[in-house]
Amino acid sequence: MKLRQLRIDGFGKFNNKIIDIDSKNQLIFGDNEAGKSSVYQFIRTILFGFPKKREMLRDFTPINGAIYGGQLIFENSIHGEVVCLLYT
Numbered sequence: 001m002k003l004r005q006l007r008i009d010g011f012g013k014f015n016n017k018i019i020d021i022d023s024k025n026q027l028i029f030g031d032n033e034a035g036k037s038s039v040y041q042f043i044r045t046i047l048f049g050f051p052k053k054r055e056m057l058r059d060f061t062p063i064n065g066a067i068y069g070g071q072l073i074f075e076n077s078i079h080g081e082v083v084c085l086l087y088t
Contacts, residue, residue: 002023002074009067015062042070
């Protein structure tokens, strides 16, 4: 199963953001405060659920009142496109 795309409807500083993932190795890099950790936390949240408020080190509540959540789109050789989504 390969991760193909992130669709972030609202998570921290990201609102209505689509990030396409290349089929080869993917490296996410950028300046400080560019959102690298937010992308990591978004993937983790979609796969494992929203952590309890007391367990969160940082608050990723969307800015500008966007809906909290998004989707991960995977490609699977047997099942085709698989979508994992989570919203609150």
